[in-house]
Amino acid sequence: MKLNHPTLKQRLADDYVFGLMSDASRRNFEKRLSNDSELKQALRNSEALWNQLVLAIPETPPSKQVWLKIAERLQLTPTKVHEITQMRQNLGNLPSEPQRRTPKWLVSWAIAASISTFGLGTYLGVQLQMLTPSTTQTDSSRTLAVLVGEAKQAAWLVELDAQQQQLRVNTLNVAALDTTQTYELWLLSEQLAQPLSLGLLPEQGFYQKNLDTEQIALLQNAQQLAVTVEPAGGSPTGQPTQNPTFFGQIRQVN
């Protein structure tokens, strides 16, 4: 049988797909592929047929880290989410003068946050390095927080760019809530009597908001961010109605 016989080409393609070739034969086959369209087609046919077997394998969800690594490798910039108009409104509702009184909330949250932060410290450090896109690094220093849940999954990357006076929120890996609930971002600081809402968080994509000088100063001096699950539209009281499900230690990045 001659080498250019279609049946032989198909058998060779099967051998290649099943790994039946020696190293030398495999290299020779790969070399021929670039010049032989029939052989290339035979390979496609073979792959299409035998990969039906692969498709018979039951599904298994991969770790969430896989997508984060892919996005990092490809330098994917999250898509803007235009639809979340309610979030925009909420992000604009920063109180001008926060009240000062004994921050009881801070004690209980701080305990929980400290426990989380202690355990997640190393993780956060790694995440911050891993998740900071090279394109965002400029000469100016930046304030960053990775909001991490109980399962140690990084959910949002929040960045304050003081020079551009912008708060940027990148969604990393967030479980979608039903339509009656939403995620709300809170600023925790010893300077504040109560948690300060920074608005609703997107469940996907990217969002940015312009900040004024006072807001920037608050964020730069804050210690932590937290996220609670609130009724759709945000907390009806202006204060968290649930315990936080995500925490993020605020860090300065040069």
Add this chain to the structure above:
Amino acid sequence: MLDENAIRQLLLECAQQNQKAMQSLYRLTASKLYGAALRLLQNRDLADEALQEAFVHIWYKASEYDAEKGSPIAWMATIVRYRAVDIIRREASQSNRAQALHHELEIQVEDDFFEDHRAEQNQHLEALQHCLEQLDDNHRRSVLFSYYYGYSHHEVVEKLQRPLGTIKSWIRRGLQSIRECMQL
């Protein structure tokens, strides 16, 4: 059941560097492809790596997918499989994988495969399963061990206690019989 039209469309959009399409494509197909990688590699870390490498490849090569020449998910599965096979070859010790495979020694190959996925809506897979069932036991085991379970030929030799030449011969005969059965 994966929506092949949706996957095809997303691949076309990925070819135009549409990042949102890439994210949607991942959400739609990652579990299926990860299942395949994990089956072949028997190790979550290695399967993570295979899936990651495959999707990076898919992003850059999406324009090479030809919608007229086959199922888009089969095309993606091909990429995942090659990445997995590369990793298997690369892993010098393969100790983790070998250990995992050792625990699978008692697998009832045929039962496992046919119970994993009873083709009901995929005619090609249904035909393939039918033809596999017609094969001689040794041929069927060799084909499934080699492809579906991702065993190296030396591992198949160990499992079936036959020389390498015999195993390769069984695989080739099995493939030929399936092609005849499917009239390809």
